[in-house]
Ligand SMILES: O=C(O)/C=C/c1cccc(O)c1O
């Protein structure tokens with residue numbers, strides 16, 4: 001069965017900080033086109049590839065990737081909270097097949113998903129209940145990172161499985177591109193922050209609110225040109241999207257984690273979700289790009305990209 005893909009940046013700031021009206025209009029347009037693409041595909045199963053931001057995965061045990069056989073939304077930044085419609089039977093089969101193909105992927109029977117995974121579902125389907133999902137966590141914020149080659153291999157193993165299934169399957173990648181939001185980092189965290197990075201599940205409401213307010217304040221400062229976070233890097237973003245469009249997923253292997261952080265910010269590692277998803281698509285055959293949208297949006301602390309693609313019959 002042919003596969004389809006939507007890859008998109010996410011930002012929890014979408015409902016909290018307003019860019020200029022023409023930027024908002026442009027985004028409304030690209031989201032509308034992405035929704036029309038998804039309606040046309042009419043998927044029976046969605047495989048989400050997304051990072052987490054210390055809401056579900058912590059340094060107590062931090063896998064490079066994980067397949068969820070059941071999942072719930074944590075509800076950060078107003079994203080959907082509660083049970084998500086995971087196809088448990090298919091997720092278990094996928095995990096078994098991926099492991100059989102020599103790829104070490106973790107399994108979660110209760111995966112917590114934050115805005116990273118939930119926002120694209122809400123944007124593309126108007127809610128999280130429209131289509132059964134298999135959530136794939138791809139670590140994009142917590143170093144050390146596996147070589148990019150491993151993300152490609154993970155994606156290819158998932159793509160081989162998906163291409164052999166009878167369902168119409170949509171791959172949804174969420175994250176990136178260049179950006180450096182103030183997500184806490186182990187290397188610079190004080191003892192209290194490290195406790196949250198180690199095992200910060202279900203934080204008290206006031207702790208979550210303070211963390212979110214810090215990010216919102218940073219977004220305002222970034223848009224005003226007064227924040228100290230790393231700049232967006234449109235050139236890097238366009239080059240990465242060019243690699244995605246090329247169909248030559250071997251190009252992803254050349255990305256080096258330290259260089260990515262240096263050139264495109266600490267959260268640029270979220271593009272690992274795109275790498276896994278495009279590699280999954282490529283495993284099903286040659287693909288054609290539909291949408292390719294890009295704009296740096298400081299108010300969202302995001303190099304904001306959206307791409308769609310389908311395998312060619
Ligand atoms: O987890 C957070 O608090 C913030 C995350 C964030 C901010 C800006 C852009 C993104 O892609 C994010 O995930």
Ligand SMILES: [Fe+2]
Nearest residue numbers: 116175267270
């Ligand atoms: Fe993110």
